[in-house]
Amino acid sequence: MAINTAAFSPKQFQVLIAEQDDFGAIVAAGGNAYHALDVDSVGFPSLNPTQVLDVRSGSRVLQKEDFFQDVKASVKEISVSGTATTAALDMLLENIMGEAEGSAGGVYSFASDAGVQSVGKDDTGQAGTLLSVIFSSPLSNSDLAFKDCVVTSLTLNGDVGTEGGRVKFSVTFQTGTLAEDLSDDSISVDTTFAASENYFMSGWSDVANRKMYGVDDLVLSSFSLTLENPATFSGLVSTGYEIVSRAGEFSAVLDVTAKYDANTEPLIASFNNQTQQGATAAQASILNNDGTLNDGLFGISLPKSILTNVAFNEADVMMLDISVKAVGDGSNALVEVAC
Numbered sequence: 001m002a003i004n005t006a007a008f009s010p011k012q013f014q015v016l017i018a019e020q021d022d023f024g025a026i027v028a029a030g031g032n033a034y035h036a037l038d039v040d041s042v043g044f045p046s047l048n049p050t051q052v053l054d055v056r057s058g059s060r061v062l063q064k065e066d067f068f069q070d071v072k073a074s075v076k077e078i079s080v081s082g083t084a085t086t087a088a089l090d091m092l093l094e095n096i097m098g099e100a101e102g103s104a105g106g107v108y109s110f111a112s113d114a115g116v117q118s119v120g121k122d123d124t125g126q127a128g129t130l131l132s133v134i135f136s137s138p139l140s141n142s143d144l145a146f147k148d149c150v151v152t153s154l155t156l157n158g159d160v161g162t163e164g165g166r167v168k169f170s171v172t173f174q175t176g177t178l179a180e181d182l183s184d185d186s187i188s189v190d191t192t193f194a195a196s197e198n199y200f201m202s203g204w205s206d207v208a209n210r211k212m213y214g215v216d217d218l219v220l221s222s223f224s225l226t227l228e229n230p231a232t233f234s235g236l237v238s239t240g241y242e243i244v245s246r247a248g249e250f251s252a253v254l255d256v257t258a259k260y261d262a263n264t265e266p267l268i269a270s271f272n273n274q275t276q277q278g279a280t281a282a283q284a285s286i287l288n289n290d291g292t293l294n295d296g297l298f299g300i301s302l303p304k305s306i307l308t309n310v311a312f313n314e315a316d317v318m319m320l321d322i323s324v325k326a327v328g329d330g331s332n333a334l335v336e337v338a339c
Contacts (some may be wrong), residue, residue, distance in 0.1 A: 012138040013042040015080050017091055019128040023121050024177065024239065026132045026147045034134060035091070039082035045135065045146070046077040047179065073236055076146055076179055078133055081170040084156060085197040086296075089339045092171055095131055096151040096229050098246060106295025109336040110229075110250055112328030120235065120243035130244075133173050141181070148177040150231045150244055156300075156337070157224035158201045165201030167298055176233030176241030199298035199339065206289050212256060212322050213307050214282040215267055219259035221319055223287060225300055226253045227335070252326035252335035254285055254302055255309075260318040267322060271310040280304045280332065285324050293338035303332035 016034040020026070052068035055061065093108040098117045119129050131151070135144040153172040158165045201220060204210050210218040230248035233241035258264050280303060288299030305324035313319040326335045 008138045010041060014136040015039050015042055015078075016134040016136055017088065018132050019091055019094075020130040020132055020147065023119060023123055023130060023148055023242075026134075026145055026180075034132070035087050036136075037080060037082055037088050038085050039080045041081075042135065043079065045079075045144070045179075047071070048074040048076060050074055071178060072238065072240055074176075075233055075241075076175050076177075078135075078146060078149070078173040078175075079171070082168065084167045084169040084199060084298075084339070085194075086339060087197065089156075089169065091131065092151055092154055092169070093337055093339065094128065096154050096227050098129070098229070107293045107336060107338045109333040110227075110252070112330060112332060112334045114250065114334075117246040118243060121237075131173065133175075143181060145180050146173070146175050146177070147180075148240075148244065149173040149175040150246075151229070152231050153226070153228050155224060155226045157222070159222040160201060160220070161222075167199040167201070174231050174233075176244065178240045203298060204287055204289055209286050209288045209290055211284060211286045212254075212258070213267060213270060213305060213324055214284055215263060215270075217263045218256070219261070220287075221257040221259070221315070223257075223300075224255045225337070226255075227251070227337075228253075250334065252302060253308070253323065254287075254300065254305070254326075255321070255323045256287075257313055257319050257321055260312070260320045264320050264322070267307065267310050267320065271307040274307055280329050285326075288338070293336055295338060297338060299336075299338045301336040302326040302334075303336075304329040 015037045017037060018034040050070040050073055053062060054066065056063065056066045097108045097110050099108060131149040133146045133149050137143055150173065151171055152174050155170040156167055158167045207217045210216060210220060212218060228251045229246055232245045232247055234245065235242040283304050285302040285305045286300065288301065289297060293299045293301055302324060304327050306327055308325050309321060309323035311321045313321045328334050
């Protein structure tokens with residue numbers, strides 16, 4: 001075999017996602033095309049095979065008969081980051097909030113009293129609650145596909161000093177189903193990234209709705225929202241795990257860096273003196289252009305939150321790092337995100 005002189009740029013690789021119709025099927029919900037994420041770079045997924053490399057009795061070295069590997073009882077993890085665009089963000093937010101495709105109307109929320117969410121083999125009416133993720137290679141017949149994926153972590157962030165405050169994302173998918181190649185499959189892919197699909201911190205021009213823990217009129221330098229919805233996989237069969245459950249804590253944490261001034265200074269005392277109970281409005285955190293989240297406009301709302309950190313940040317001018325965690329109040333949503 002002669003050497004191969006062909007080479008590929010890392011930028012030629014793509015990550016594609018689509019909402020599934022059924023558990024175990026790499027089919028876009030409703031026949032929709034796969035959508036290419038606007039990623040900065042493509043890293044290899046964690047396949048996490050179970051390997052046994054223990055030397056058995058009777059030898060000082062590992063023998064070929066001693067080696068064991070299993071890929072069925074493993075959870076595969078895929079992490080990517082890039083620019084948050086509308087079509088991709090719609091699917092990511094729907095999935096981590098546990099909402100079915102097209103059910104949220106551009107405003108995605110997680111209820112304060114949400115229970116355990118489960119989806120599995122032979123379930124009906126589950127269209128859009130699972131994702132297929134494809135690592136698309138420029139080399140023919142080399143795509144790697146993951147079905148029955150759920151988003152377990154999603155971070156949305158922006159910094160006014162980086163790309164003009166354009167909103168970026170980092171996402172982690174997990175699946176308990178076997179990975180497979182797509183060498184014989186033909187898929188439809190939408191790779192268009194329109195400028196109108198981007199979101200910017202400059203969209204939050206209404207200072208009354210740049211608010212942390214009830215304090216508005218913030219002058220922001222950066223923000224980061226992290227949503228966590230862990231998954232548990234159970235019921236091992238020949239194709240991997242047959243049930244995906246969401247039983248752990250769903251958490252929403254919002255961090256911002258804001259200018260230290262007469263508006264933000266009281267947050268130091270609030271952090272030191274906050275109590276378990278308090279008026280919901282007095283502990284609201286929102287980053288939006290008005291008091292209501294709207295489809296097509298990027299916004300974040302934590303109707304009730306608690307301060308987890310307030311600290312000086314020494315920049316060209318003194319800033320404050322402010323962190324809050326969403327808490328349920330029994331009636332409002334825990335967290336809402338619009339895009």
